[in-house]
Amino acid sequence: MTSHQDLDSQKKAAALQAVEYVRDGMVVGLGTGSTAKHMVIALGEKVRAGMQLRGVPTSQETAVLARQSGITLIDTDNRWEIDVAIDGADQVDPGFNLVKGGGGALLKEKIVAGSAKLFIVLVDQTKQVPVLGGSFPLPIEVIPFGWGSTAREIEALTKSRVVLRQRNGAPFKTEAGNLIVDVHLARIDRPRDLEIALNQIPGIVETGLFVGRTDILIVGRPQGVETLHASKG
Missing domain, CATH: 3.40.50.1360 (Rossmann fold)
Structure with a gap:
């Protein structure tokens, strides 16, 4: 270890x-x-x-x-x-x-x-890692307005669990004043395709995929x- x-x-x-x-x-x-x-x-x-x-x-x-x-x-x-x-x-x-x-x-x-x-x-x-995902969730920055609907669309696209990031019992805020949702994907086999698809969802500011x-x-x-x-x- x-x-x-x-x-x-x-x-x-x-x-x-x-x-x-x-x-x-x-x-x-x-x-x-x-x-x-x-x-x-x-x-x-x-x-x-x-x-x-x-x-x-x-x-x-x-x-x-x-x-x-x-x-x-x-x-x-x-x-x-x-x-x-x-x-x-x-x-x-x-x-x-x-x-x-x-x-x-x-x-x-x-x-x-x-x-x-x-x-x-x-x-x-x-x-x-041999493939992205699994042990580490994919962070996605979203605007606060309607973030729940944005998260629902992410869930529908990825078929994965989406969790609002918290810190000290409150939603984590980025320096730009946005929220982060962490997407728990088993594996990301086609990161470029996923990045393109996620960027079509209204409310997403940026994804943590660097392709x-x-x-x-x-x-x-x-x-x-x-x-x-x-x-x-």
């Missing part, structure tokens, strides 16, 4: 490998979550050593950590071009498709990933870090 400390070490090793892709003067998309936290801290060390870079955070939590680490942040209300975005994932399949959104930042994470010239994903080995977006996957393992490149074509 892999301990939490061992997994954290794997995440940190993957993060240290990822920041080697960052060059002086770049604009960097800063992901959210436990693995991305190591990445932000590592970038802060590069900044203190003299590297010039600017960051686009995917959450308030990441923004706070970036500022504490000395990273200059870009006004996120403006138009920006991101050289490289680095983020974690809750699941990754052999085709480099992801499930993200366990931390509730999936909307900003997908906007940043979509704006980046290079999208690097960091995971420990436990996040690699065909990953350029580089960095996996932390007990024996070291493995770097995999997506074959896109």
